[in-house]
Amino acid sequence: MQYPQEWLQGASLGESIACELRLHIINGTVKPGEIISENRVAADFGTSRSPVREALKTLSNEGLIRLERMGAVVLGLSMKDVEELYDVRFLIESFVQQRLARADQERLIVKLNQIIDKMELAVKYRDVTDFAFQDLSFHEAIIAAAEHNRIMHLWTSIRQIVMTVLLITTEEIFSEGEDKLRTVIEKHRTIVRGLESKDSNKIQQVVQAYFADSRRTLHISLPQ
Numbered sequence: 475m476q477y478p479q480e481w482l483q484g485a486s487l488g489e490s491i492a493c494e495l496r497l498h499i500i501n502g503t504v505k506p507g508e509i510i511s512e513n514r515v516a517a518d519f520g521t522s523r524s525p526v527r528e529a530l531k532t533l534s535n536e537g538l539i540r541l542e543r544m545g546a547v548v549l550g551l552s553m554k555d556v557e558e559l560y561d562v563r564f565l566i567e568s569f570v571q572q573r574l575a576r577a578d579q580e581r582l583i584v585k586l587n588q589i590i591d592k593m594e595l596a597v598k599y600r601d602v603t604d605f606a607f608q609d610l611s612f613h614e615a616i617i618a619a620a621e622h623n624r625i626m627h628l629w630t631s632i633r634q635i636v637m638t639v640l641l642i643t644t645e646e647i648f649s650e651g652e653d654k655l656r657t658v659i660e661k662h663r664t665i666v667r668g669l670e671s672k673d674s675n676k677i678q679q680v681v682q683a684y685f686a687d688s689r690r691t692l693h694i695s696l697p698q
Contacts, residue, residue, distance in 0.1 A: 486525065486528070487519070487521060487525040487528075488524075488526070488527075488528025489528075489532070491515065491519055491521075491525055491526060491528075492528070492529035492530075492532040492533055492634075493634070493638075495510065495515070495529060495530075495533060496533060496536070496634065496635070496638050497638050497641070497642075499538050499539070499548055499550055499551065500538075500551050500635070500638050500639060500642060501642050502550075504548055505548065505550065506549055506550035507547065507548060508548045509542075509545055509547060509548075510530065510539065510545050510546045510547075510548060511544065511545045512526050512544055512545050513544070513545075515529070530545070530546050532634075533546070534546065536634065536635055537549060537555070538550065538551060538635075551639075553692075556639060556692055557689065557692070559632060559635060559636065559639070560685060560688060560689060560692065562628070562632055563613075563632070563636065564681065564682075564685045566617060566625060566629055567613065567616065567617070567681050567684075567685075568681050568682075569620075569625065570616055570617050570622070571616065571665075571668070571669060571677045571678075571680075571681055572674055572677060572678065573620045574616070574619060574620060574669060575669070575672045575673070575674050575677055576672075579669055582615065582619045582669070583666060583669060583670060585615055586612060586615060586662075586665075586666050587666060589608050589611055589612045589615065589662075590608075590659060590663060590666070592604070593605055593608045593609065593612075593658075593659050593662065594659060596608060597652065597655045597659070602641075602644055602645050602648050603641065603644075605644055605648070605655075606637075606640050606644040609640055609644065609662075610636070610637055610640055612662055614629070614633075616665075617629050639692070643688075643691050646691070647691065661684055661687065664680055664683075664684070665680055665681075667680075668680035668681075
């Protein structure tokens with residue numbers, strides 16, 4: 475499992491190292507209580523300790539590790555942490571989609587349908603990472619369309635962890651076969667239909683159903 479290259483475009487070395495470590499922590503390869511050594515990570519990536527420190531500071535701010543004198547102790551991401559993360563996602567998307575219901579969103583609808591088409595292609599070519607990338611892009615397009623600076627700031631603060639969790643859960647979804655993938659794609663089409671309706675009640679029902687189903691997938695996909 476690896477990050478889509480699109481997610482790493484323009485990233486500094488420190489950010490790239492953080493992505494790699496974050497993935498290993500969240501998927502359980504690196505377990506809570508383990509020590510991450512600055513020197514060891516620097517050697518693994520063939521770099522100085524400066525970008526490693528940058529990476530560890532990022533992961534510390536996300537609550538995944540606790541910084542120590544020469545490295546860090548892994549705290550990990552509990553299921554409670556992930557559920558709280560999805561609570562925040564639900565609150566963001568509920569607010570944003572209600573806001574979008576007040577105005578014409580024809581350009582956004584076109585963009586979302588184009589993203590869904592790319593998800594269909596990812597299924598055809600069995601491309602887990604691109605499917606996950608398109609899924610993230612879909613939700614990010616909706617959030618960006620609201621043009622709300624504080625909401626975007628909040629989204630940015632959780633984006634990296636959301637991205638990693640999404641990559642892990644997408645791999646599990648692919649293992650369940652094409653019918654499951656078609657169900658996921660249809661969930662996204664339902665979101666589009668909700669936005670097209672401009673009906674606040676319908677939009678709220680769609681968002682609630684989407685995140686209720688996402689929570690069930692989380693419990694199957696992530697290490698307990």
